[in-house]
Amino acid sequence: NAGVTQTPKFQVLKTGQSMTLQCAQDMNHNSMYWYRQDPGMGLRLIYYSASEGTTDKGEVPNGYNVSRLNKREFSLRLESAAPSQTSVYFCAGGTRGRKTMNTEAFFGQGTRLTVV
């Protein structure tokens, strides 16, 4: 049981390059999220998915696309990377349980992305 797994952990891109950050969960979460974390800005929501096949924009969606093809996987794509997208990216899976004790979000280890 790996929980939420993100790949890669580190990545350096050149401006204009594209890449996909992968996220997979084995905890049967309905909801999945992508955040970016920048100093002094906390975690800002990029996109989220309440269920398989659905996605919604968060606070900072520009420059990103996502795909939730199945319940396990939620990928984040940068089509043309820009230096402003240098950040730490977190994927999370969330469950709203019948009981409060089961309601929380579990996070991956993060991806440190640098765009030069």
Added chain:
Amino acid sequence: AQTVTQSQPEMSVQEAETVTLSCTYDTSENNYYLFWYKQPPSRQMILVIRQEAYKQQNATENRFSVNFQKAAKSFSLKISDSQLGDTAMYFCAFMKQGGSEKLVFGKGTKLTVNP
């Protein structure tokens, strides 16, 4: 849209003492969850404590407790008997109950526990 505000960018406390981190939020919803997450230097996000809005009783988890004031939309975290391992970023978060389950975070408070 829901917003979460943490007004203390940084705080420090002496080991064994008590510290309170502040969080306020803005929402028109009546049913929701509130969370405090801890992020140590390892970067891992760890759930510290959660509170369901309809419950009047404040949540507690060992040395961690909250002061939930629904009318004031306030959700502070109290850490008792602070330990060096409590040094971390702390994030307050909000999730609406029902619907899209969008999870929104504050900007965080950097807590340093001094020996």
